[in-house]
Amino acid sequence: MMSALHLVNRICTILVSFMKLLVLIILCLLLASCDAGLAPPPPIELGFSGTVYFTPGSWPSRDSLVGLMIFASEIYPLDSAMAFAGLFSDPPTIFVYPSMSESLLPFSADSISYSFPLRSGTYKYIGVVQQISSDLKTRGMRVFRVVGFYKDAADLSQPGSVVVNDSSQVKEINIQVDFRNPPPQPF
Amino acid sequence: MAQPNAGSLTGSVTDAKTQELLIGVNVILRSTIRGTTTDIHGKYQLHGIPAGMYDVTFSFVGYTSDTIYQISIQPDAELHLDVHLMQAPIQADQVVVTANRREQSLREVPVSVSTVSAKMIADHVSVTLDDALRYVPGVYMMQDQVNIRGSSGYSRGVGSRVLILIDGLPYITGDTGEIPWETIPMFQIDRIEIVKGAGSALYGSSALGGVINVITKEIGEKPDIRFRLFSGMYAKPTYSEWDWSDKTRFNTGGFISYSNRIGSFGYLVSASRMVDDSYRENDVYHRWGLYSKFNYNFSQYQSATLTTNIQWRTHGNFFWWKSLSDATRPADSQLGGEVNSTRGNVSFAYKEILSDKFFYSLKAIYFGNFWQDNIYGQVGNTAASHTTQVEAQVTYEISPVHVITSGLVANYDRIISDIFGSHPGVGAGFYVQDEITPLQSLKLTAGIRYDWQRIWKEIFASPAASSPSQLNPKIGLVFSPSPTTTLRTSYGEGFRYPSMSELFTSVNTGLSQITIVPNDSLKPERSVSYEIGGSQWLGNQVFLDAALFQNDFYDLIEGGVNPTQFVIQFNNVTRARIRGFEFGIKANMFHRFLTTDISYTYIDPIDLIHNTVLKFRPRNLFYASLIAQYQQWQTEVNYRYVSRVEAIDENLVRLAPIVDGDQRVACNVIDAGITYNLIDFNLPLTIGLTIKNLTNYYYVELLGNLSPVRTFYVSVEGTW
Numbered sequence: 001m002m003s004a005l006h007l008v009n010r011i012c013t014i015l016v017s018f019m020k021l022l023v024l025i026i027l028c029l030l031l032a033s034c035d036a037g038l039a040p041p042p043p044i045e046l047g048f049s050g051t052v053y054f055t056p057g058s059w060p061s062r063d064s065l066v067g068l069m070i071f072a073s074e075i076y077p078l079d080s081a082m083a084f085a086g087l088f089s090d091p092p093t094i095f096v097y098p099s100m101s102e103s104l105l106p107f108s109a110d111s112i113s114y115s116f117p118l119r120s121g122t123y124k125y126i127g128v129v130q131q132i133s134s135d136l137k138t139r140g141m142r143v144f145r146v147v148g149f150y151k152d153a154a155d156l157s158q159p160g161s162v163v164v165n166d167s168s169q170v171k172e173i174n175i176q177v178d179f180r181n182p183p184p185q186p187f
Numbered sequence: 188m189a190q191p192n193a194g195s196l197t198g199s200v201t202d203a204k205t206q207e208l209l210i211g212v213n214v215i216l217r218s219t220i221r222g223t224t225t226d227i228h229g230k231y232q233l234h235g236i237p238a239g240m241y242d243v244t245f246s247f248v249g250y251t252s253d254t255i256y257q258i259s260i261q262p263d264a265e266l267h268l269d270v271h272l273m274q275a276p277i278q279a280d281q282v283v284v285t286a287n288r289r290e291q292s293l294r295e296v297p298v299s300v301s302t303v304s305a306k307m308i309a310d311h312v313s314v315t316l317d318d319a320l321r322y323v324p325g326v327y328m329m330q331d332q333v334n335i336r337g338s339s340g341y342s343r344g345v346g347s348r349v350l351i352l353i354d355g356l357p358y359i360t361g362d363t364g365e366i367p368w369e370t371i372p373m374f375q376i377d378r379i380e381i382v383k384g385a386g387s388a389l390y391g392s393s394a395l396g397g398v399i400n401v402i403t404k405e406i407g408e409k410p411d412i413r414f415r416l417f418s419g420m421y422a423k424p425t426y427s428e429w430d431w432s433d434k435t436r437f438n439t440g441g442f443i444s445y446s447n448r449i450g451s452f453g454y455l456v457s458a459s460r461m462v463d464d465s466y467r468e469n470d471v472y473h474r475w476g477l478y479s480k481f482n483y484n485f486s487q488y489q490s491a492t493l494t495t496n497i498q499w500r501t502h503g504n505f506f507w508w509k510s511l512s513d514a515t516r517p518a519d520s521q522l523g524g525e526v527n528s529t530r531g532n533v534s535f536a537y538k539e540i541l542s543d544k545f546f547y548s549l550k551a552i553y554f555g556n557f558w559q560d561n562i563y564g565q566v567g568n569t570a571a572s573h574t575t576q577v578e579a580q581v582t583y584e585i586s587p588v589h590v591i592t593s594g595l596v597a598n599y600d601r602i603i604s605d606i607f608g609s610h611p612g613v614g615a616g617f618y619v620q621d622e623i624t625p626l627q628s629l630k631l632t633a634g635i636r637y638d639w640q641r642i643w644k645e646i647f648a649s650p651a652a653s654s655p656s657q658l659n660p661k662i663g664l665v666f667s668p669s670p671t672t673t674l675r676t677s678y679g680e681g682f683r684y685p686s687m688s689e690l691f692t693s694v695n696t697g698l699s700q701i702t703i704v705p706n707d708s709l710k711p712e713r714s715v716s717y718e719i720g721g722s723q724w725l726g727n728q729v730f731l732d733a734a735l736f737q738n739d740f741y742d743l744i745e746g747g748v749n750p751t752q753f754v755i756q757f758n759n760v761t762r763a764r765i766r767g768f769e770f771g772i773k774a775n776m777f778h779r780f781l782t783t784d785i786s787y788t789y790i791d792p793i794d795l796i797h798n799t800v801l802k803f804r805p806r807n808l809f810y811a812s813l814i815a816q817y818q819q820w821q822t823e824v825n826y827r828y829v830s831r832v833e834a835i836d837e838n839l840v841r842l843a844p845i846v847d848g849d850q851r852v853a854c855n856v857i858d859a860g861i862t863y864n865l866i867d868f869n870l871p872l873t874i875g876l877t878i879k880n881l882t883n884y885y886y887v888e889l890l891g892n893l894s895p896v897r898t899f900y901v902s903v904e905g906t907w
Contacts, residue, residue: 037852037885038893040428040512 047118048072048162050173052128052148053111058179060130065107067131068147069096070116070175076125076159080187096129116173120166125159125186126150128177146185148177193543194260196268197232200225200245203271211405212247212272213282215290217254219587221543222282222290227408235543238262239587244292245270246282251727254292256670284355285380285400287620287632288389288592289582297632297663297677299325299720299734299769303379305404309415309904310823310860311877314440314461316379316401317368322810322825323381324771324786329803330889331368335383336736337765337790338396338714340803341836341889346686346744348712350386350393352400354494356534356552359393361572361600362607364686367556370498370530372478374415374442374459377404384716384736385681388634388661391596391616395681395714396738403494406446406453406482416441417902421466422883424896429515436464438898444478453482466896467515469522470505474498488540497531504560507891511847514885514893518846524567528558544584551577568694570604572687588624592634593617600642602687606694608705610687614640620661632663640684644691644707657682657711671724679716685709689744689757703746703755710759713741720769729774738765762795765804784812800834805853819864829854835890845891854888857881860900875902 052070059065074093075086086094097116127149132142150173152160162170200212208229215222216236225231238260246252250272260266286296293300301323313319320326320333327334329341339348346364350357353371360367379401386394419438424430440461447454456479463472476498484490504524505517534552541547552575559569580594596616603609620634638657663677692703720734743761771786788808792801807830814823831853840848860877876899883897 036425036883037855038511038514038850038887039885040426040514041847 044167045115045117045169046120046166047116047164048123048126048170048173049113049115050150050171050175051111051113052175052177054109055176055178055180056110058177058181059108060179062107064132065130066134069098069129069131070114071096071125071127071129072116072118072123072162073125074121074123076186078125078186083187115169118164120164123162123164126162126173126175127159127183128175130179130182145182147179147182148175149183150175192238192262193235194238194262195232195234195265196236196243196258196260197230197265198268198270199228199230200247200270200272201229202250203273209247209250209272210408212245212250213290215244215246215282215292217242217244217292217295219584219590224405236260237543237587241587243268244282245272246292247272250274252281252292254670281378283380284402285352285382285398287622288355288580288594289590294667294673294722295630295665297630297665297675298679298718299383299732299736301325301381301383303381305376305378308373308376308379309873309902310821310862310875311825311858313373314417314438314463315368316371316373316376317366319373319379320381320399321827322812324810325383325769325788325808326381327805327808327829328888330892330894331366332889333366333399334804335381335397336738336767336769336788337792337801337804338738338740340801346683346689347393348395348683348714350390350395350398352390352398353532353552354403354534354536354550355400356550356578357390357393357576358401358532358552358554359574360530360556361554361574361687362556362570362602362604363688364393364683367530369474369500370476370496370532371401372403372457372459372476372496374413374444375403375455375457375478375480377402384677384718384738385659385661385679385714387638387657387659387681388636388679389618389620391636391638392614392640392657392682392684392711395683395712395740403480404455406448406455406480408448410445410447412443412445412907413905414441414443415902415904417900419879419898419900421464421895422897422899424466424515425883425885428512429893431468431513431515434464436466438463438465438900440474442476446480448482451484453484455480465503465505466898467505467508467517467893469503469517469524472500472502474500488546489538491537492535494534494536495531496533497529500526500528500530502526502528505892507843507845507848507889508893509846511850523563524560526558526560528556530554530556530558545581547579547581549577549579551575568604568606570602570607572602572604573600575599590622591619592622593619600687606692607687608644608691608693610642610644610691612640612642612687614638614684628667630665632665633661635660638682642687642690655710657713672721673723674721676719677716681714681716683712685711685744685757692757706756706758709744709757710742712743712759715739715741728776729772732769732771734769736767736769740764760796761801763793763801764795765790765792765801767791780815780817782812782814782816784810784814786810802834802836803832804834805830805832819867820861821863822861823859825858827854827856827858840890848890851887851890852885854886854894855884856886856894857884870905871907872903872905875904876900877902 072095127146129144130147131144149159152158162173164170200209210225210227212225214231223231223233240257240259242254242256244254253270281293281302282290283293283300284290286298286300303319308319317328317331321328325336332339333349335349347366351366382398386398390398421436442457442459444457459476461474465471478496480494482492504521506521508514509516509518532554536550538548554574556572560567576598578594578596583591598614600612616636616638618636623631636659659680661679666674690707690709691705693705694703716738718734718736722732724730740763742759744757745760746755746757767790769788773784775782790806792804794801809828811826858879859881862873862875865872879898886894888894
């Protein structure tokens with residue numbers, strides 16, 4: 001009988017110790033629950049995204065590649081005056097990415113993925129432009145040239161339109177660039 | 188009532204610490220139908236007890252129950268027995284009435300039963316009943332839908348797989364078969380009993396996964412004024428995207444009641460008011476409530492009670508958020524919408540003890556439910572439902588070791604609605620249960636219930652809904668090898684008749700042109716529950732309870748979406764099995780200064796048709812409470828973990844559409860509070876501060892519904 005009582009007493013002692021441990025566990029859980037749970041998703045980067053593919057072996061020499069940018073124009077067709085006005089009007093109708101003051105796109109890569117943040121609208125002409133010279137005042141020499149554009153799936157000779165809305169990013173706007181065989185220049 | 192060879196048991200019950208006489212303590216002669224409660228002087232008397240040996244249990248909410256074993260009742264003699272009960276938050280050996288439709292010690296029932304006391308409701312500042320159930324082991328609330336061990340899933344507006352009773356009478360709306368949580372008179376609750384597993388063998392339809400019985404307070408013997416006021420302030424959301432309002436949002440309410448007894452006549456009247464600004468836009472909630480209870484004791488053995496309850500409510504529409512980025516704003520289609528409802532019930536109960544071996548009760552309830560939804564003041568859908576149920580129950584003690592309980596039930600339902608149509612329905616049931624105690628340590632319970640129902644498409648037209656008659660058995664065994672050890676096992680069946688809304692709803696939801704079409708050939712859902720469990724006291728400080736369970740579900744009704752036709756129709760589609768185990772431990776530490784209550788439930792919900800995880804069921808529930816008491820201070824911390832729901836209805840998310848409706852995380856919530864009783868200042872007041880969702884954790888219980896943010900409540904409760 002005494003041994004049974006001793007056993008019960010022993011079990012009680014163990015369980016009370018166990019409960020004290022549980023109190024510590026609860027306190028740990030309280031700390032663990034400081035994770036905030038759900039949160040608003042990060043703002044959606046509107047605009048469009050895709051990949052620029054470079055034809056292997058077509059990259060020009062460094063001295064003729066001052067800049068490489070993706071552009072999106074709400075206006076098409078373009079001429080030089082319209083391109084200039086579109087870039088510097090307020091608001092602009094032609095956008096470039098990265099901006100002209102930022103670093104170059106990767107040099108000698110086979111392809112690059114990009115994400116071009118843009119306001120909503122219809123962009124009728126999207127492409128990649130190569131800046132050949134750093135002197136924008138050069139006369140009699142082409143400073144920029146288009147080296148690839150997003151094509152209309154129904155007519156590969158024509159640029160495809162992209163509609164950017166307020167709720168999502170347009171994906172798979174892929175552009176093929178061949179420095180050796182640039183497309184017809186719009187300006 | 189006097190009988191030859193009969194004796195009496197009398198005495199008093201006092202608080203062991205304060206020596207205060209306790210009023211309303213349950214005194215039960217175990218394994219018999221005999222019982223009483225202590226009177227205004229804390230005294231009790233039981234006469235006409237056949238001579239013999241008995242165990243007698245004294246139980247009172249907030250106190251540790253005490254059982255005196257092997258008392259000897261002698262012929263024509265009075266045994267005087269005074270008892271002192273210890274205050275204890277651990278409620279492990281209470282008297283419950285729901286498991287077997289009569290008062291019994293919790294140790295005598297073969298199924299898992301949990302209880303929630305009025306004090307726990309007050310301490311948690313639970314505003315509605317669903318809020319009070321969030322810490323019950325094995326119970327999981329999906330916003331306002333209750334799951335017991337994973338029984339329910341998501342079934343908004345189309346029936347509950349858990350039956351709710353008020354004082355033993357069903358309280359389910361006649362149209363949608365839902366639980367009207369907000370109309371349950373929270374301030375008049377004495378305790379809530381939650382019986383887990385199928386319970387249709389005693390209670391009929393809807394007791395598929397369990398039964399929740401709300402037991403209201405008895406009218407006291409002396410004049411009594413009670414009130415409770417609370418005001419909660421919602422914290423500003425952490426994220427500016429969710430901070431939609433410039434104003435501080437409050438949730439405020441309260442009640443006042445007065446009760447008295449004049450001779451044999453007792454009465455209680457109560458009024459309540461609640462206004463919730465809500466932390467979400469277009470989710471404002473206003474409610475008025477009136478509650479009354481009248482009781483007349485014809486004699487010591489006869490009493491009648493009439494209860495009325497009516498609630499008026501206006502609630503803005505917030506079915507789901509606009510998106511996770513706008514989680515505190517509803518989808519645009521819900522803006523400006525609100526539902527106005529008037530819901531009320533009248534119930535009557537008459538009880539009479541005809542002899543020391545035989546008593547019966549007659550009960551009736553009418554529940555009316557009227558609502559209309561408005562959009563910018565324009566009346567939209569309307570519905571009125573009337574449900575009436577009457578029942579008669581007899582309990583007959585054939586011998587001290589053999590008790591039979593039996594009853595007849597009949598109901599009449601009527602709905603009139605522009606979306607459900609106009610339909611009458613009738614039903615009836617008969618149940619019988621036999622409890623045998625062949626050995627002092629062994630109790631066997633077996634019962635069966637037969638139910639019948641007919642619903643008509645139109646009055647005097649042919650029956651529309653084919654509702655096969657239902658026969659539901661149950662059997663249970665309790666073995667108590669020692670006063671501190673109980674082993675139990677049970678088998679039970681359950682069913683749920685399809686609700687009127689599942690059968691007859693025909694409406695364009697206005698959501699992506701989805702139309703709900705009727706299906707009047709639905710069959711009842713069925714369930715089969717198995718459980719094996721046990722409990723063990725270790726000393727008088729630690730109580731353990733564990734159970735293994737399996738619930739099989741047949742013909743579960745689901746609203747299936749046809750994505751091509753944009754049509755929802757309810758069909759019997761799912762065969763499911765939910766297995767799991769539940770473990771609970773309650774303990775006092777440091778000389779009762781600290782009390783812990785911890786439970787863990789594991790659920791394995793399988794859809795056997797698709798061999799996938801059953802939708803809308805979490806696998807893990809872990810609840811922990813830590814309560815410290817010192818003099819008139821009490822502080823408590825409650826932690827709730829519900830694992831992330833693995834599977835949801837992707838079609839619903841896609842077609843509603845609920846933007847970001849698939850976004851969900853585990854529930855990881857802490858509530859904390861402190862109360863102080865001003866009795867030392869001769870004031871009968873208790874003041875409290877409660878912080879719900881202390882860490883401002885953001886989660887959803889229901890698709891696209893951000894659960895309440897951190898809320899600071901102050902409350903004051905008084906009794907004169």
